Amino acid sequence: MENYISIAYLISSVCFIYGLKMLSHPKTARNGNMIASIGMLIAILVTVATPTAAGESILNIKMISLAMIIGSIIGAFFAIKVQMTQMPQLVAIFNGFGGGASAFVAASEFLKLENGSISFLVISIILSLLIGTLTFTGSFIAFGKLQGLITTKPVTFLGQQFLNAILALGMLVAVYMIPATDYNLLYIVVIFSALLGILLVIPIGGADMPVVISLLNSYSGIAAAMTGFVLYGAGNESAGSALIICGSLVGASGMILTQIMCKGMNRSLVNVIFGAVGGEVSGGSENEGKQLNIKSYSTEEAAMIFDAAEKIIVVPGYGLAVAQAQHAIREVAEFLEGKGKNVLYAIHPVAGRMPGHMNVLLAEANISYEQLKDLDEINPEFEDCDVALVLGANDVVNPAARSDKGSPIYGMPILNVDKAKTVMVNKRSMNAGFAGIQNELFGYDNTIMIFGDAKDMLNKLLSDLKDL
Amino acid sequence: MDVTIITIFVLAIFVGFEIITKVPPTLHTPLMSGSNAVSGIAIIGALLSTVVDGQVGMWFGFIAVIFAMVNVVGGFLVTDRMLKMFKRK
Numbered sequence: 001m002e003n004y005i006s007i008a009y010l011i012s013s014v015c016f017i018y019g020l021k022m023l024s025h026p027k028t029a030r031n032g033n034m035i036a037s038i039g040m041l042i043a044i045l046v047t048v049a050t051p052t053a054a055g056e057s058i059l060n061i062k063m064i065s066l067a068m069i070i071g072s073i074i075g076a077f078f079a080i081k082v083q084m085t086q087m088p089q090l091v092a093i094f095n096g097f098g099g100g101a102s103a104f105v106a107a108s109e110f111l112k113l114e115n116g117s118i119s120f121l122v123i124s125i126i127l128s129l130l131i132g133t134l135t136f137t138g139s140f141i142a143f144g145k146l147q148g149l150i151t152t153k154p155v156t157f158l159g160q161q162f163l164n165a166i167l168a169l170g171m172l173v174a175v176y177m178i179p180a181t182d183y184n185l186l187y188i189v190v191i192f193s194a195l196l197g198i199l200l201v202i203p204i205g206g207a208d209m210p211v212v213i214s215l216l217n218s219y220s221g222i223a224a225a226m227t228g229f230v231l232y233g234a235g236n237e238s239a240g241s242a243l244i245i246c247g248s249l250v251g252a253s254g255m256i257l258t259q260i261m262c263k264g265m266n267r268s269l270v271n272v273i274f275g276a277v278g279g280e281v282s283g284g285s286e287n288e289g290k291q292l293n294i295k296s297y298s299t300e301e302a303a304m305i306f307d308a309a310e311k312i313i314v315v316p317g318y319g320l321a322v323a324q325a326q327h328a329i330r331e332v333a334e335f336l337e338g339k340g341k342n343v344l345y346a347i348h349p350v351a352g353r354m355p356g357h358m359n360v361l362l363a364e365a366n367i368s369y370e371q372l373k374d375l376d377e378i379n380p381e382f383e384d385c386d387v388a389l390v391l392g393a394n395d396v397v398n399p400a401a402r403s404d405k406g407s408p409i410y411g412m413p414i415l416n417v418d419k420a421k422t423v424m425v426n427k428r429s430m431n432a433g434f435a436g437i438q439n440e441l442f443g444y445d446n447t448i449m450i451f452g453d454a455k456d457m458l459n460k461l462l463s464d465l466k467d468l
Numbered sequence: 469m470d471v472t473i474i475t476i477f478v479l480a481i482f483v484g485f486e487i488i489t490k491v492p493p494t495l496h497t498p499l500m501s502g503s504n505a506v507s508g509i510a511i512i513g514a515l516l517s518t519v520v521d522g523q524v525g526m527w528f529g530f531i532a533v534i535f536a537m538v539n540v541v542g543g544f545l546v547t548d549r550m551l552k553m554f555k556r557k
Contacts, residue, residue, distance in 0.1 A: 016506050016509075017483060019502075019506075020488065020491075020506070021487045021490075023491050023495055023498065023499050023502060024490040024491050024492065024495075025492075026494065026495060026551075026554040026556070029495055029498060029551045030548065030551040030552065032502075033498070033544060033547045033548055036502060036505065036506060036544070037505070037540075037544040040505070040506070040508065040509065040544070043509060043511075044511060044512070044515070044540075047511075047515045048515060059515060059516075059518060059519060060519075060526075063526075063530060064515055064518055064530075064533055066530075067518075067531075067533035067534045068533060068537050070534050070537070071533060071534040071535065071536065071538045071540075072541040074534070074542070075537060075539065075540065075541035075542030075543070075545065076541050076542065076545055078538070078542050079541070079542040079543075079545035079549065080545065080549075082546060084550075087501070087546075087550075090542075091497075091501055091504060094501070094538070095504060097535040097536070097538045098504060098507040098508060098510060098535070098536070100531075100532075100535045101508070101510040101511070101513075101532045101533075101539065102510045102513070102532075104514070104528045104529070104531050104532035104535065105510060105513040105514050105516075105517045105529070105532045107525075107528045108517035108518075108525040108526075108528035108529045108532065109525075111524060111525040111528070120470070214500070217500055217504065220507045221506075221507045223507075224507045224509055224510045225480075228513070229473065229477075230513065231512070231516065232470070237473075239512045239513070239516060240473065241473065241476055242509060242512060243509055243510065243512060243513060244473065244480060245476065245480040246506050246507065246509040247507060247510075248480035248481045248484050249480060249483070249484040249487070249488075249503065250484075250503040250504070250506055250507040251484065252481050252483075252484025252488055253484060253488040253499060253500070253503040254500075254503070255485075256485065256488045256489060257496060257500060260493075347493065347494075349493060352497075354496075354500065355496035355499075355500060356493055356494060356495060356497035356498070356499070356500070357497050359494040359495070359497065360497045360498070360550050360553070363553040363554045366553075366555065368555060368557040369554050369555070370556050370557070372494055374492070374493045374494075
């Protein structure tokens with residue numbers, strides 16, 4: 001019997017690996033997700049249908065059915081209701097639930113501990129509780145920030161790093177002492193890691209949230225893997241292996257996304273977590289106070305430039321999504337394509353509020369995924385591009401990142417829109433971007449500004465194009 | 469300390485890195501919500517941990533099942549919702 005169970009868990013693990021592999025192309029991705037969910041179904045059914053390894057009583061079906069129904073309703077409600085702009089919050093809160101689930105499993109196993117339990121099990125329980133709890137509280141703070149319930153500005157106070165260090169140190173001491181002395185020290189680990197989760201996320205500014213969500217995503221996977229070690233130590237070898245395999249996959253995935261986000265902002269992970277930037281503006285830039293010579297155009301004049309153009313690259317920023325202008329840009333693009341023009345979209349890695357967020361927002365507006373190009377693909381294309389249309393993006397097109405060593409964003413990879421023949425920038429006003437930096441691009445000779453709300457501007461542009 | 473399980477852990481991390489690096493930036497959000505659903509595999513542990521004599525441990529398991537199920541159902545559903553939107557002309 002044990003062998004059949006192990007094989008069933010193996011099949012479910014293979015489903016997860018294969019399902020994630022199919023996510024490497026938009027054509028196969030949906031089926032991949034389906035296969036992964038079948039893997040989960042197999043894992044759940046096997047667990048419910050078999051008595052536990054130690055020969056204890058079979059699971060309390062009534063109770064777990066109730067729990068599963070409650071969880072399914074909550075999950076389905078969120079999944080169906082959420083708007084695509086709110087996706088980062090949703091992922092943040094789901095990360096929290098994942099970490100929380102792992103922590104509660106570990107807590108339950110902790111209560112089963114008897115004095116003199118093997119240290120492998122004790123250590124696994126400690127780690128699972130620690131990472132799970134930290135993910136749980138950290139994710140809820142991240143959710144609060146993204147949802148606007150907590151200020152998006154970095155919250156810092158005197159001695160914050162000191163407090164974090166004390167908490168981490170206190171936890172390490174407790175962890176070191178637990179296996180030899182008193183298991184009740186685990187309560188301290190739980191309290192400290194809960195606090196640490198809050199304190200590590202609260203000083204992080206809004207602009208850095210993509211990194212934090214990716215990192216918490218990774219933690220939720222690692223927490224699941226640690227819970228796998230707990231189950232393994234408690235005698236459920238096959239179930240434990242399944243958790244370890246799946247948890248590692250998620251942990252690796254989150255790590256890769258964290259790296260990509262850090263690279264997109266030219267920041268190190270340490271700098272994001274402990275730097276608390278995104279609120280303060282560092283000085284010393286050579287361009288500070290320099291007067292920009294700005295040319296403001298009407299949509300009519302812009303329409304004439306578009307009429308003469310052949311290759312157009314749209315650079316959407318988060319401002320586009322805030323203005324709910326995705327459908328408006330698609331209509332403009334379709335009209336231009338109808339005139340035989342080539343329209344592409346340049347997506348910066350940190351264009352949205354989480355990895356790949358902008359792509360989802362554009363896909364929602366029925367824009368073909370084949371037109372969405374990432375940074376490395378699109379940058380050579382600006383050289384022979386007639387019009388680069390920048391919509392609600394700012395820092396990701398700031399040439400200072402390439403040349404101005406004094407700029408806070410120096411070294412960040414940017415979209416080279418300034419290489420295009422004409423750069424059209426739509427903004428609400430001349431306010432500085434997310435990082436609080438003035439953009440010299442707006443004063444370039446080949447740059448023209450069109451002020452106004454993105455949606456209104458695009459609608460006007462479309463009617464002007466039709467009138468030509 | 470069992471080396472076999474550590475081996476599985478390390479190899480799984482390598483497999484994860486290998487597969488995930490191939491996912492294009494376009495699909496990073498669905499990847500995240502999908503992998504979120506996969507981390508709901510903690511549900512297995514949650515189900516097993518409801519088997520306790522002591523009341524408190526059982527209720528911890530109960531809460532864990534709810535949490536993991538939110539992850540599983542919500543994660544897979546929302547990923548499907550997003551992937552449905554990815555079309556080409």
